[in-house]
Structure formats: C-alpha cells, structure tokens
Amino acid sequence: MSDAIKLKVLPKFPAKLTGRAGIDVTKQNGEFLLDLDFADFPVIASVPAGTTYALIFDPATGKYAQLPVALFGGSGSTVYVSDTPPVGAADSSLWFESDSGRLFVRMNDGTSTQWVSAAAAAPSMKGTVAGDNAAAGDIGEYVESVTTIGSAVSMTTGTQRNITSITLSPGDWDVTAMAFHAPAATTTVTRYAAGLNVTSGVIGGNVGSYSDFYQAALASGGGTFNNVVLPNRFNITATTTIYLVGLVNFAVSTLSSYGIVRARRMR
Incomplete structure (x- = not known):
C-alpha cells in the first residue's frame, strides 16, 4: 500500500x-x-446495527477514509428472510416473510417495538374524464360489434343463426349482448331466443349465457321481440370469436334479427 x-x-x-x-x-x-x-x-453478511462508518481505501488519493454506511443503501439495517419473525432483531431491521412474500420493518415508537408492514397503501385508480378508450391489452379495453336493422339477418323458423360476433384477444372478459327480432306485421311468434357462445351457429346451454322465451302465437304488428343476455365471463388464453346466436319459431310471414355484442376486459 x-x-x-x-x-x-x-x-x-x-x-x-x-x-x-x-x-x-x-x-x-x-x-x-x-x-x-x-x-x-x-x-460478514450484513452491516452490524449501530454502525455509522466503514473504513475504505481511496485509490485516487492513495489514502484510507471513512465512508458513511448510509451510502451503501442503508444505515446498519439487517435484512432477515424467514417464515417466522426473527428474534433479537435490532430496530429498523427488515424482515421478508418468505411464506407470504410480505416485507416488515422493526419499528420502535418509543413505547413499544414491533414488526410493521412495509407495504405501501394501494394506489388510487382514477377513471378517465377524457371520453377516450383504454388501449388494447389494458384493463377496461372495450370491444363491440353491431348488426343494425338495415343489415338484419333473415331468419328461418326453428333454425339457429349468427346475428353478429366479436373477436377477443387473450384475457379475462365480461361479454353481454342484446338481440332484436323484427317480424313482418302478420308474422306470429311462439318462441324467441338468443345466446353467447364460442361455437358458431349454436346458442349453447350454460346458465346465464342465453335468454329464451315461449308464448302463445302472437302477431305483434311489426313490433320487435327482444332478448337481453346478461354479462358472461370469457377467460381465454388465445384469440377467440364470440358469437351472438338467435333462434325464433314463427309462422305466416317473415322475420329478421339484429343486435349488439359488447365486451369489457376485466384483467
């Protein structure tokens, strides 16, 4: 030296x-x-409690100097990793509870000493006020598909047909839909149904995934019959198409169906 x-x-x-x-x-x-x-x-594995300076050699000056241990990223705190609280830990020590993944700090408030969770309070998540849309892949992403009355699907009695569909990327989605069945003035309707499914042309039978009504033959004079499909969870790992499928039993004249499917990314 x-x-x-x-x-x-x-x-x-x-x-x-x-x-x-x-x-x-x-x-x-x-x-x-x-x-x-x-x-x-x-x-040694950690800085001893109460240590304030460390002796180092400065190559630039060729001399020894004292360096505050705070510059090492701490002030003498020791980090413990275990499933149970360490015994005899000094004030300001840190304990990582390995079975839960939680971090604690040994705090002395002048009256007592205890392990206190070092986790920060959950951040506040504020909604947008800009009238914009969440980016693709973000929580809150919105996707919809609409078949308007001008493009309504001509139905065949007793036959299931796709009314519209949406394609969703991998994620956890809530999907809801509404179908409108528009008969001619003299058409009589005895059943109208609609549902969500990943299979094209099939309403599906999961509870809550479809809406189905039966009635005595009724001519509405051209008024629509409507099905509302409550939110359904689609937790998918690959790009998937969700179909809104309709089914109507009718007679005398014609009927067509249109509707909307909406999806919101939850995760």
Missing part, C-alpha cells in the same frame, strides 16, 4: 513489532512498515 503506516525505530527502541489480524509488519532499511491486510479481515 502506498499509504502504509511507517514507524522509524531508534536505537533505544525495542526492535520488535508484532502485527495482529489484518496488520502486516515489514522491515525495510531499518524502518518498520505496517500495512492493512484485508485478506485477514472476516467477511
């Missing part, structure tokens, strides 16, 4: 020096040189 501790021995001085652990003693030209030997120093 260039900043070695030098001791010049005079004739009357006992010419014997013994270095302890971490200190090497050498003699050159009648002078005893004392050097720190870091290889002799023990290695």
